[in-house]
Amino acid sequence: MGRRKSKQKMKRYLPLYLMLIPGTIYLVINNYMPMAGLALAFKKINYSIGIFQSPWTGFSNFTYLFSTNDAFQFFRNTILYNLAFIFLGNFMGIFTAIALDCIRKKFFKRVGQIVILIPYLLSTVIISYVVFAFLSGNNGFMNMTILPMLGLDKVNWYNEAKYWPFILTIVYLWMSFGYSSILYYSTLIGIDKSYYEAAVVDGAGTFDQIWYITLPALKTTIITLILLAVGRICYSDFGLFYQVPMNSGLLYSTTQTIDTYVYRGLLELNDIGRSTAAGFLQSVLGFICVFAANTIVSKLDKDSSLF
Amino acid sequence: MIYQNKLFRYIMNIIMILLIAACVLPFILLISSSFSSETDLAQYGYSFIPRGFTTAAYTYIWGIKSSILRAYVMSFVITIIGTCASIVMTMLFAYPLSRKDLPGRGIISFFLFFTMLFNGGFVPTYLIYSNIFHVTDTLAAMIIPYLLMNAFYVIMVRTYITTNVPMEVLEASMIDGASEVQNLVQIVVPMSKPIIGTIALMSAIAYWNNWTNGVYFIQTRRDLFGIQNYLNSVISNIAFLQTHTSSSINASQLPSISIRMALAVIAIIPILIAYPFFQKSFVAGITVGSVKG
Numbered sequence: 001m002g003r004r005k006s007k008q009k010m011k012r013y014l015p016l017y018l019m020l021i022p023g024t025i026y027l028v029i030n031n032y033m034p035m036a037g038l039a040l041a042f043k044k045i046n047y048s049i050g051i052f053q054s055p056w057t058g059f060s061n062f063t064y065l066f067s068t069n070d071a072f073q074f075f076r077n078t079i080l081y082n083l084a085f086i087f088l089g090n091f092m093g094i095f096t097a098i099a100l101d102c103i104r105k106k107f108f109k110r111v112g113q114i115v116i117l118i119p120y121l122l123s124t125v126i127i128s129y130v131v132f133a134f135l136s137g138n139n140g141f142m143n144m145t146i147l148p149m150l151g152l153d154k155v156n157w158y159n160e161a162k163y164w165p166f167i168l169t170i171v172y173l174w175m176s177f178g179y180s181s182i183l184y185y186s187t188l189i190g191i192d193k194s195y196y197e198a199a200v201v202d203g204a205g206t207f208d209q210i211w212y213i214t215l216p217a218l219k220t221t222i223i224t225l226i227l228l229a230v231g232r233i234c235y236s237d238f239g240l241f242y243q244v245p246m247n248s249g250l251l252y253s254t255t256q257t258i259d260t261y262v263y264r265g266l267l268e269l270n271d272i273g274r275s276t277a278a279g280f281l282q283s284v285l286g287f288i289c290v291f292a293a294n295t296i297v298s299k300l301d302k303d304s305s306l307f
Numbered sequence: 308m309i310y311q312n313k314l315f316r317y318i319m320n321i322i323m324i325l326l327i328a329a330c331v332l333p334f335i336l337l338i339s340s341s342f343s344s345e346t347d348l349a350q351y352g353y354s355f356i357p358r359g360f361t362t363a364a365y366t367y368i369w370g371i372k373s374s375i376l377r378a379y380v381m382s383f384v385i386t387i388i389g390t391c392a393s394i395v396m397t398m399l400f401a402y403p404l405s406r407k408d409l410p411g412r413g414i415i416s417f418f419l420f421f422t423m424l425f426n427g428g429f430v431p432t433y434l435i436y437s438n439i440f441h442v443t444d445t446l447a448a449m450i451i452p453y454l455l456m457n458a459f460y461v462i463m464v465r466t467y468i469t470t471n472v473p474m475e476v477l478e479a480s481m482i483d484g485a486s487e488v489q490n491l492v493q494i495v496v497p498m499s500k501p502i503i504g505t506i507a508l509m510s511a512i513a514y515w516n517n518w519t520n521g522v523y524f525i526q527t528r529r530d531l532f533g534i535q536n537y538l539n540s541v542i543s544n545i546a547f548l549q550t551h552t553s554s555s556i557n558a559s560q561l562p563s564i565s566i567r568m569a570l571a572v573i574a575i576i577p578i579l580i581a582y583p584f585f586q587k588s589f590v591a592g593i594t595v596g597s598v599k600g
Contacts, residue, residue: 009410013409013410015486015487015488016402016403016406016409016487017403019399019400019402019403019487019488019491020399020400020403020404020415022395022396022399022400023396023397023399023400023419023456023461024400024418026396026451026455026456027418027419027422027456027458029435029440030432030451030452030453030455030456031422031426031427032422033427033431033435033439034426034427034428034431034432034435035425035426035427035431036427036431037427037430037431037432037434037435038427038428038431040430040431040434051434051438095322096323096326098319099319099320099322099323099326100323101309101310102310102315102316102319102320102323103320103323104316111327112323112327113586113590114582114583114586115327115330115331116326116327116330117586117589117590117593118330118331118334118579118582119330121512121578121582121589122516122575122578123515123516123517123518123535124516124518125518125535125536125538125539125542126535126538126571126574126575128542129337129538129542129567129568129570129571130333130334130336130337130571132542132567133333133336133337133340133353133568133571134333134336134353136352136353138349138352138564139348139349139352139353139564140352140353141336141352141353141354141355143352144351144352144353144354145351145352145354174329174330177326178330179593182590182593182594183593183594186594191309193309196309196310200311205312206310206311206312206315209309209310238519239518239519243518243539246542246543247543259429262428262429262430263429266429266430266433267433267523272430275430276430276431279427279428279429279430279431280428282428283425283426283427283428286425286426287424287425290423290424290425291424294424
């Protein structure tokens with residue numbers, strides 16, 4: 001009887017299980033096999049034997065990775081850039097959301113929303129063309145128009161590392177402020193207008209309204225977005241750090257991040273040992289950060305967290 | 308409009324205008340430069356006013372139109388196949404997960420969800436795709452790695468189905484003899500159109516803008532390059548234009564300074580034309596996708 005019941009149940013749910021097969025295969029190939037592949041960080045890769053048959057070496061890839069200054073540099077870059085992006089990005093997002101809210105005419109509001117999202121819509125390849133138009137050494141707008149106007153000498157932007165923390169931060173903000181402001185704006189329009197009216201009756205000024213009504217209303221969104229970004233603090237936008245500086249070797253000290261290092265190690269420098277070690281650390285630290293961030297978010301706002 | 312203070316609103320309006328200008332002006336720079344003559348560009352650089360107006364760059368591009376068109380067609384093919392496959396995979400995974408009565412649902416959810424917390428990173432992913440599945444230099448390389456199914460979208464769709472498709476409707480149709488496949492195709496899909504539209508758009512943009520798969524996995528088959536990889540090759544090496552096109556135009560005639568700008572314009576214009584039509588869904592996709600999971 002029990003067996004027949006379970007057989008019936010199986011028959012009933014079999015089509016549903018069959019539907020899960022393509023996605024399951026994909027997740028195994030695209031996600032679970034690479035997770036197992038993290039073990040490569042503890043192997044001495046030898047292409048002639050075969051990558052997965054290569055001998056184990058313990059932690060030698062890691063000691064090798066930390067034997068130069070590079071590791072410190074790209075970990076530092078990744079984390080500092082992310083911190084700058086988180087603070088400035090959210091600040092600009094909130095600021096722009098309030099600015100959007102100050103537009104009276106519906107039409108202009110809509111135009112504003114459409115236009116500020118354009119940079120976010122384009123690929124990093126196109127973004128790198130835009131940056132090139134400004135920074136090209138011989139023809140760029142900066143060197144040919146802005147700097148002469150200020151009476152300054154030309155700068156070889158793609159050769160001088162010290163400018164790139166600013167350049168990349170500006171490019172990042174340009175690319176993403178529309179996106180984050182739309183997120184904040186969607187929360188803003190949900191605020192009950194009567195709070196503002198009551199505040200005005202009580203004699204509150206504009207900045208009081210922002211400080212006591214707008215920002216508290218955005219609090220959950222702000223904290224959630226910051227925490228989720230902190231969860232991804234070990235990751236960087238590969239396109240922004242690889243494509244926008246045009247893969248220029250002279251800029252590595254300020255443009256190298258974990259992602260570009262891992263990529264270059266594997267495909268450009270044939271330095272697979274260090275690459276796997278750096279990738280391993282990124283995955284493990286990334287997991288810890290995502291997990292910690294989401295645990296906090298779920299306590300704060302159940303709907304926004306991953307679990 | 309909630310702030311009463313007029314001065315504050317004016318200042319914010321001015322700032323908004325500046326922000327909008329910051330988003331538009333760079334493209335004006337590209338367009339203006341693409342119509343400037345080489346000698347003027349060499350002297351004055353890229354600028355907002357076209358100097359020595361010429362369409363030489365576009366004439367050159369017209370001469371190599373077959374290679375650009377090819378890249379465009381590839382981008383379309385990749386985007387269409389990828390987006391369709393992606394939606395089918397997502398729906399097939401999301402529907403069973405939305406069924407609260409499915410035995411083992413918790414384990415399957417975790418199996419999906421865990422991929423959002425932990426990943427193997429670039430090296431193992433690259434080695435598995437290139438050394439075990441040999442996707443290098445195939446069309447599959449442009450479609451399958453990274454982009455085909457996103458756990459996040461599956462969860463979004465699952466949540467949408469759970470809240471918008473009542474279980475009673477599905478049960479009633481089962482009593483009438485419908486199969487699960489019929490349930491999915493005839494009831495769930497039509498009722499989930501809004502969310503399918505959203506993920507279709509986000510997935511299409513991801514495929515259209517993707518250039519990393521081409522960089523990672525295409526070594527010799529440059530005919531598989533979409534428009535992003537085509538542009539990527541040109542910006543790093545202008546000679547790519549000559550070596551990879553059967554242009555009859557002499558190399559010395561290449562307007563090398565303006566051509567980059569013209570190519571960027573050619574790549575941007577179609578997106579900008581299409582953008583107002585999908586802008587609403589794009590905004591919806593952003594707001595649904597990020598904060599509310």
